[in-house]
Amino acid sequence: MNSSINAACDTAIVSFKNVRKKFKTTQGDLLALDDFTLDIAEGESIALLGSSGCGKSTLLRMLVGLDTDYEGSICVKGRPVKGIEQERGMVFQEHRLFPWLTVAKNIELGLLNDQLSPQERQSKIADHVRLVGLDGFADSYPHQLSGGMAQRVSIARGLVSSPRILLLDEPFGALDANTRTQMQQELLRIRAESRITTILVTHDIEEAIYIADRIILLAPRPGRIQKVIKVCEAHPRERTPFEFHRLQKELLYTMTGDEAYAAETRRLESLSPSAIAL
Numbered sequence: 001m002n003s004s005i006n007a008a009c010d011t012a013i014v015s016f017k018n019v020r021k022k023f024k025t026t027q028g029d030l031l032a033l034d035d036f037t038l039d040i041a042e043g044e045s046i047a048l049l050g051s052s053g054c055g056k057s058t059l060l061r062m063l064v065g066l067d068t069d070y071e072g073s074i075c076v077k078g079r080p081v082k083g084i085e086q087e088r089g090m091v092f093q094e095h096r097l098f099p100w101l102t103v104a105k106n107i108e109l110g111l112l113n114d115q116l117s118p119q120e121r122q123s124k125i126a127d128h129v130r131l132v133g134l135d136g137f138a139d140s141y142p143h144q145l146s147g148g149m150a151q152r153v154s155i156a157r158g159l160v161s162s163p164r165i166l167l168l169d170e171p172f173g174a175l176d177a178n179t180r181t182q183m184q185q186e187l188l189r190i191r192a193e194s195r196i197t198t199i200l201v202t203h204d205i206e207e208a209i210y211i212a213d214r215i216i217l218l219a220p221r222p223g224r225i226q227k228v229i230k231v232c233e234a235h236p237r238e239r240t241p242f243e244f245h246r247l248q249k250e251l252l253y254t255m256t257g258d259e260a261y262a263a264e265t266r267r268l269e270s271l272s273p274s275a276i277a278l
């Protein structure tokens with residue numbers, strides 16, 4: 001197996017070992033994931049990249065503790081995941097805000113199990129309203145927000161209980177292109193500020209290259225790791241520099257098998273001594 005699949009095991013905050021997941025369907029068993037093994041280091045930014053149906057959401061649901069019916073093991077800080085815990089926050093593609101609750105009350109839902117005094121609670125909520133750039137909107141209702149603002153609220157709700165790991169399932173997929181770009185920058189800023197491990201599910205190659213330290217490329221039927229690519233470029237990343245372009249072609253080749261992308265990758269590689277370790 002590719003050695004770069006595993007970060008140093010002793011520093012792994014998340015460890016998937018030989019995970020295999022089947023769903024029972026009316027047509028029989030469907031193997032959604034097979035032999036998925038991956039260690040993620042504390043503070044790492046991971047992108048799970050792959051087309052629809054290759055098991056990305058299933059992986060996140062298992063890691064967050066919503067689905068515990070699988071073979072193999074998933075450990076967080078060396079302990080098997082048994083159910084939902086505060087150390088793992090989750091953000092979904094749809095913001096899933098309650099329309100009858102204000103921004104502050106929606107964020108507070110992320111604190112339901114916290115034993116905090118009312119003052120601590122209010123101060124945490126205010127901190128997170130600020131963190132996601134929504135100062136002045138704490139008392140607004142979801143229908144008064146744009147799509148990007150609503151998604152900021154759901155990120156704040158995912159972060160308010162101070163998780164060590166934030167899982168994001170195509171969080172910007174429903175936003176228009178400009179808002180998506182803005183939210184990607186926001187995510188990088190929040191990551192830098194809160195210093196947490198993030199696992200971002202996406203089918204957008206550019207988003208993965210822009211955000212991640214490591215891209216885990218998944219292949220479908222059954223979902224499995226096809227390739228692991230390390231992105232060494234420092235932040236803030238330019239969206240169209242040479243290495244970005246080369247990586248994009250390489251990923252497109254791996255995903256489609258189209259030789260034209262391979263030729264373009266080789267041509268670009270011949271022009272540059274790589275700054276990226278693969």
Ligand SMILES: Nc1ncnc2c1ncn2[C@@H]1O[C@H](COP(=O)(O)OP(=O)(O)O)[C@@H](O)[C@H]1O
Pocket residue numbers: 023024025030032050051052053054055056057058059223
């Ligand atoms: N509850 C379920 N019952 C049956 N099949 C499912 C269920 N959830 C997901 N699947 C199947 O498992 C595969 C992976 O799904 P999913 O993790 O949602 O993929 P992705 O998020 O990468 O699009 C798909 O083939 C999907 O149809």
Ligand SMILES: [Mg+2]
Pocket residue numbers: 056057058169
């Ligand atoms: Mg999905």
